Amino acid sequence: MTAAILALQGAFAEHEALLHTLGIDTVELREEKDLDNPFDFLVLPGGESTVQGKLLHELDMFDELKKRIAAGLPVFATCAGLILLAEKIENDDKRYFQALPVTVRRNAYGRQLGSHRITLSLKGIGEVPATFIRAPYITSASPDVEVLAREDDEIVAVRYRHILALSFHPELDMDEKLYRYFLKHVVKEDAQAEKVLPFSA
Amino acid sequence: MAARDDSPETRYELNKDLAKMLKGGVIMDVTTPEQARIAEDAGACAVMALERIPADIRAAGGVSRMSDPAMIKGIQEAVSIPVMAKCRIGHFVEAQILEAIEIDYIDESEVLSPADDVYHIDKRKFKVPFVCGAKDLGEALRRIAEGASMIRTKGEPGTGDVVQAVSHMRRMNSEIRRVVSMREDELFEEAKQLQVPCDLVKYVHDNGKLPVVNFAAGGVATPADAALMMQLGAEGVFVGSGIFKSGNPAKRAAAIVKAVTNYTDAKLIAQLSENLGEAMVGINKDEIELLMAERGK
Numbered sequence: 001m002t003a004a005i006l007a008l009q010g011a012f013a014e015h016e017a018l019l020h021t022l023g024i025d026t027v028e029l030r031e032e033k034d035l036d037n038p039f040d041f042l043v044l045p046g047g048e049s050t051v052q053g054k055l056l057h058e059l060d061m062f063d064e065l066k067k068r069i070a071a072g073l074p075v076f077a078t079c080a081g082l083i084l085l086a087e088k089i090e091n092d093d094k095r096y097f098q099a100l101p102v103t104v105r106r107n108a109y110g111r112q113l114g115s116h117r118i119t120l121s122l123k124g125i126g127e128v129p130a131t132f133i134r135a136p137y138i139t140s141a142s143p144d145v146e147v148l149a150r151e152d153d154e155i156v157a158v159r160y161r162h163i164l165a166l167s168f169h170p171e172l173d174m175d176e177k178l179y180r181y182f183l184k185h186v187v188k189e190d191a192q193a194e195k196v197l198p199f200s201a
Numbered sequence: 202m203a204a205r206d207d208s209p210e211t212r213y214e215l216n217k218d219l220a221k222m223l224k225g226g227v228i229m230d231v232t233t234p235e236q237a238r239i240a241e242d243a244g245a246c247a248v249m250a251l252e253r254i255p256a257d258i259r260a261a262g263g264v265s266r267m268s269d270p271a272m273i274k275g276i277q278e279a280v281s282i283p284v285m286a287k288c289r290i291g292h293f294v295e296a297q298i299l300e301a302i303e304i305d306y307i308d309e310s311e312v313l314s315p316a317d318d319v320y321h322i323d324k325r326k327f328k329v330p331f332v333c334g335a336k337d338l339g340e341a342l343r344r345i346a347e348g349a350s351m352i353r354t355k356g357e358p359g360t361g362d363v364v365q366a367v368s369h370m371r372r373m374n375s376e377i378r379r380v381v382s383m384r385e386d387e388l389f390e391e392a393k394q395l396q397v398p399c400d401l402v403k404y405v406h407d408n409g410k411l412p413v414v415n416f417a418a419g420g421v422a423t424p425a426d427a428a429l430m431m432q433l434g435a436e437g438v439f440v441g442s443g444i445f446k447s448g449n450p451a452k453r454a455a456a457i458v459k460a461v462t463n464y465t466d467a468k469l470i471a472q473l474s475e476n477l478g479e480a481m482v483g484i485n486k487d488e489i490e491l492l493m494a495e496r497g498k
Contacts, residue, residue: 008462009225009246011218030463046222048246048282055244055462058455079222092281106281112305113328115215116205133218134283134305172218 001187003076004029004039008055010047010080014171019043022179032060041074041187044081046133046169049106052080053096062096069099069163074187076179077165083136085165090139100160101142108137108154108167120168122149122157125181130156130168137167162186209325216330216350219283219305220414223247223351223437227427227458228416230254230441234279240444243454247283247305249439250276255312255359256442256481259491264314267295270302277302285332290497291317293326300329306351307331309344311496312358312441321497324348334418336369336494338376341411342397343498352411354435355494356419359442361483363420363429365494370417370433380405419494422447422480424460424473431464448478 003019005012007028016026027037042065044052056062069075069085077085085100092106109115112134120130125148138155141147149157156167164186170178226246231237237248252268253261267288277284283305288295290309295316299307309322311334324331325348334355335341341352354373356366380391380402388406392399404412417430418439427438438461444454456473463469 007225011221011224013224014221031466031469047224048222048226050241050282051226051244051246051458054242055459058459059462111277111303112216112219112283112330113303115219116207117211117215118205131215131218133215133222169218172221 001025001041001183002027002037002039003041003043004034004037005043006045006052006056006081008047008059009051010045011169011171012043012045012047014169015043015045015078018171018174018176018179022176022183024183029061029065030059032064035061035064041076041182042069044075044077044084045171046079046081049080049083049096050094053084053094056084056096066097066099069097072162074162074182075099075164076182076186077163078169078171079133079135079167082138082165082167085163086138100145100158100163100165102138102145102155102158102160102165103140104136105139106136107134109135118151120149120151120156122178124148125177128170128175128177129173130170131172132156132168133172135167159186212328213325213348213350217413219330220332220351223283223416224414225462226437227454227461228285228437228439229444229454230439231276231445234275236445236450237276237279237284239451240454241280241282243451244458245282245454246437247285248276248280249285249287249308249441251287254442254445255493256361256446257359258312259359259484259489266313267292267298270298273299273304274302277304287313288322289313289316291315291320291322293322296322296324296327296331300327304329309333309349309497311355311493315496321347332416334494334497335373336365337372338380338405339395339397340498341373341415342395342401342405345401345411345413346398349413351414351416353416353418353439356417356421357489358419358493360420360485360489361422361443361446361481362485363422363426366417366419366421366430367433369419369494370430370435373411373415374434377405377409377411381409421457422483423453423477424456424470427457428460428464428470431461437461443481446481448480453477453480
C-alpha cells in the first residue's frame with residue numbers, strides 16, 4: 001500500500017517515518033507531475049496552512065486533489081491538514097478543499113505559549129498522546145460527522161466518511177494507534193464499500 | 202478536563218515541535234505590518250519582526266537592540282503565521298519582554314549588538330522557544346545545551362553574499378558525519394574538544410543530525426541561493442535583507458518559497474529565477490569590517 005504525502009511545507013517527514021515503520025510506502029507530492037504516481041490514500045501534514053494552500057494552487061495540484069478527495073480518496077489530516085479540509089474557517093476568508101463539513105478556528109489556542117500536550121481518549125481507539133502546536137479546533141460539525149474526541153468542550157478529532165482529521169500530531173509522538181485505526185477502518189472500509197481503491201492516475 | 206503536562210521538558214519538546222512545523226519553509230525579515238502581509242501572501246511560514254533589516258543595521262552602525270514591542274505587536278496583529286523577534290546575545294531581559302508579549306520564537310541574534318561578551322541567555326528558563334545562529338557543530342550544540350530549540354547557520358547577514366552560510370552548513374554537516382563515524386568510546390574526547398555535553402554528542406552520533414531543526418540563514422538573496430542551501434542539507438531558509446532590499450519583493454519572496462519546496466527541480470527554479478527584477482546589491486564579506494558571525498561562540 002502506498003501513501004501520498006503532501007510535501008509542500010511542514011512536518012511531512014515525520015509522517016513518512018511513521019508510515020514506513022508500518023510497512024507502507026510513501027510518495028511525496030511537491031508538484032503536479034507527482035500526482036502521476038499511483039497511491040491509495042493521502043496524508044495532509046502539519047505546517048502552515050496558508051503556505052500549503054497557496055502552493056497547492058501555484059504548483060497546479062489543487063484542482064486534481066480536490067476532485068479526488070471529493071470522489072472518495074481516503075485522507076489522514078493533521079493540524080494544517082484539518083484546516084485545508086474544512087468547509088469553513090471561522091477566522092480566515094480563505095477556503096481550500098472544503099471536503100469536511102465542519103467549521104474550524106485557526107490558532108485556536110493562541111500563540112506558541114498555548115501549544116500543549118495531553119493524554120486524549122478517542123472513541124473506539126483508546127488513549128493516545130496528543131501534541132497541539134498552534135493548533136486549530138473544530139467549533140461546529142455537521143451531524144453526520146463522527147466526533148472521536150474533545151478536549152474540554154472543543155472537538156479535536158473527527159471521522160467523516162473517508163476522512164480522518166485531527167487538531168494534533170500523532171506523527172510527532174510516533175504513536176501508531178491512529179494510523180492503524182485509519183488503515184483498518186477508513187482505507188479498507190472505503191475500498192470495500194465504494195470500490196474507490198486503488199487510486200491511480 | 203484533561204491535565205496539560207506543563208513541565209519544562211514538555212515545553213522544550215513542544216518548542217522543538219513548532220520548529221518542525223516550519224520545515225520546508227521560508228522565514229522572512231519584515232519591518233512593518235505591510236511587509237509582514239506581503240511576506241505572508243508570498244508564502245512565508247513565519248516572519249521575523251525587526252526595526253531594521255540587517256543590511257540597514259550594517260549601514261547605520263552604532264548599537265542595535267531589540268525592536269519596539271509596539272512595532273512587534275503591530276506585526277503580530279497583521280498576520281496569522283508565527284512571529285519571531287530578535288534579542289541581543291546575552292540580553293535575557295529583552296528575551297523576558299519578548300516572552301511577555303507572547304512572541305512565537307526568539308532569535309538570540311548576532312545581528313544585533315551583543316549585550317554580553319561571555320554568556321548567552323539561559324534559554325531553559327523560558328517557556329517560549331529560541332533559535333540561535335551557529336557556524337559549526339560545537340556552537341550549535343552549545344546553544345542547544347543552553348536551551349535553543351532550533352538552530353540556523355549564522356551566514357553573514359545583510360550582505361546578500363551566501364558564501365558564509367554555505368561554509369557554515371558544510372562545516373556543520375561534515376562535523377556531524379565525522380561524529381557519526383566515530384567509535385562510541387571516542388565520543389567523550391569529542392565532547393571535550395567541542396566543549397559540549399556528552400549526551401548531545403551521543404545523540405548526533407546515533408542519529409546523524411542535530412537534535413533540533415536546522416535552517417540556513419545569512420546572505421540568501423535568490424531562489425538559487427535558497428535551493429543551494431536546501432541541497433546542502435538545510436531544513437528551511439531564513440531570508441533577511443534579500444527580499445525587501447530587492448526590486449520586486451513580493452515576486453522574489455514567492456519565487457524563493459517555491460524554490461525551497463522544489464529545491465531539486467532545476468527546470469522549475471530556472472523559471473522562478475526569470476525576470477525577478479534587481480537582486481539586492483550585496484556586499485562581499487571581504488569588503489566589510491564587521492563580521493557578525495564572529496559574535497557569540
